[in-house]
Amino acid sequence: MTRPLDGVTVVAVEQAVAAPLATRNLADLGARVIKVERVDGGDFARAYDHAVHGSGAHFVWLNRGKESLAVDLKTGEGRDVVRRLVAKADVFVQNLAPGAAERLGFGDLRADHPELVVVNLSGFGAGGPMERRKAYDMLVQAEAGLIAITGTPDAPAKTGIPTADIASGMYCAQAVLAALLRRWRTGEGATIEVSMLEATVEWMGYALNTRMYAGTEPERMGLSHSSIAPYDAFPTRDGQMLIGVQNDSGWRTLVTDVLDAPELADDPRFTTNVQRVAHRAECDAAVAAKTSLWSNSELDDRLAAAGVPAAQLKDVGQVADHPQLRARDRWRKVGTEFARIDALLPPVTFDDFEACMGDVPALGEHTHALLVESGVDADDYLRRGIAR
Template sequence: MQALEGLKVLDLSRVLAGPWCTQTLADLGADVWKVESPQGGDDTRTWMPPEVNGESTYFLCCNRSKRSIAVNFRDPEGQQLIRDMAAKADVVVENFRKGALERFGLGYEDLSAINPRLVYCSISGYGRAGIRSEEAGYDFAIQAESGLMSITGEVDGEPMKLGVAISDIVAGMNAVQAILAALLAREKTGKGQLIDIALLDGSVSLLANVATGYLATGNAPRRYGNAHGSISPYQVFSSSDGSFAVAVGNDSQFRAMCSQVIGKPELADDPRFSTSRARATHREDLVPLLDAVFRTRTKADWIEAFKRAGVPAGLIRTVPEVFSAPEVAERNLFVEIEDDRMGSLRLPASPLALRGTPPRPPSMPPRLGEHTDELLEEVLGLDGERCAALRRKGSVA
């Protein structure tokens, strides 16, 4: 069995933060009912390239193992269908603009009145209350406004965003944690609750040690590029045939690197470098010395030497190299799925390695409305004639 087997999730979200949350719940065994507009469905279905057989790989990244039902939100009968499904659900996840679902009678107050045990997770850019709650939130803007971009990039270069929509993904991860906590609380109280997840909140929390450094000292942080503000050597170095990453996290690792990797044990006894604080303070002296040594051999040679010494270091892999790495395959981080429309397709898999209740084997992300009749019959008990009538009216597709 899976950890969340039997949990029913009504997914009213689209794009990334909400779907990332509900995909994780699906991975853990929940039955996720993805509600989409009949007019095109989830926005990401059109986000191409890249694509495979005419389907967006962006959509494929965050919708595995769900069932899709296409419902017209603007139609009163469509709205009633969603309310009826909410009465049967344990969790609702949505990321509409503030007030949009309330206009359809699908807000938290509306649905919790029908189902007091409902856990209702609302995801937005800036939260459901406050001076910016009316604004739409997009990952790139949130990365900029949260301070993440200000600490990312080369020392003298432009602030840089991360290569994926990290604000959305972290909001989705935070939503999962909050939902699971609310479900545990429901076991004690018998009642659900409203969860207010904001992209801004999650992204500011990602500042982590940088945030505490500023809040505690009042000193504004700066960018270090591929280096670390508190630890050295903890950065990218050049070898004779390319770059690699060195992550020396403590004094014993530094001593092992000096004696066993680069053959310069005297560096570990140098007062400028003998402690972590000293190395961070004197990085301008240390880094050129190491750089000169690392340029004398290949990156493969250095990585092997670091491994023998038990000191962390790593190759800087491309994405194709990542998915060719034996440890990635060994950890089952991607799967091959057989599908009637795609044939055989490789997709990412869940990283949540629960040994007793492992994630479910993933199924293909659904086609728009693929499970409309199935869910209407199974969840709401509607017969084929009623489903056909709703489809003719335009309430569903």
């Protein structure tokens, strides 16, 4: 079984979410990822919380399968270790604060290594009035307009997951794969820039086009949809069910085969999606009056049998034991410095290769070996505090 990225080495001076997600994706595909961390605490995501048997929940999610090198980049010796490792690497990724990579001497690595793939991941990209601004996920969501369209009509909200970080991290991993493919064909390296703002604005897609070309600001719809009805959460006897009907035949199936209300199929207020949107309140009320007659499980069975798109509103605890994930055997055990934990396989499944799912490293777990590999006196560097 050949791992797709066998033989690829990545050096990452990274922290938080965006770049660590990108390099974890590469590690899952078989790349060797050397994570460079601060000697005084390492990646600060390690200390966001201690939710996973003493480890940070963000950190264990984002850093499996990596080697941890804790080295002081404020020292010339520490920076030299990183440059020595980069000299033998294929990819260098960094998401330091604006200007930090240049100050550390990592801004021109391709001058000595033209075949290297370099990725600079930042909040707002080089140039422009926001170039030097620090960027956190919530702030980028706000600048990208995502918060403006998320939430209810009464109040905006950020997304419950770090969407800007995830978007930019995924584009970063995609860019690395594309650059490596080109390099294997031509021998040419690459210098790549990924902006969290631009990645998130790209994901704004339909909302941005609606504003640019229809001239109207997209509404915050909660669980509903500005262009489709019925599309919302509807009450049941013991909870609620999310139902999304996207065409007129689906509406007829819903009211006739599921809700036992065939009279609604030909109601002139509801016969087309345009009419249902125009009479959304009446449409939703008519559906809710019928869904409330069944329990969640009863209604779920009826909707599934009729092929009407629907879902139960699960809490996170229920997702952790989701029957679909269990049936597809999507959980694996990985090690952390304190305990073995369950981790979800990546969503991309090869028919002849399973993601590597390596252990989550302790801070500096691989420092000694990496110092030796770089050709310096490991014991001396550790004794003097240049490395940990």
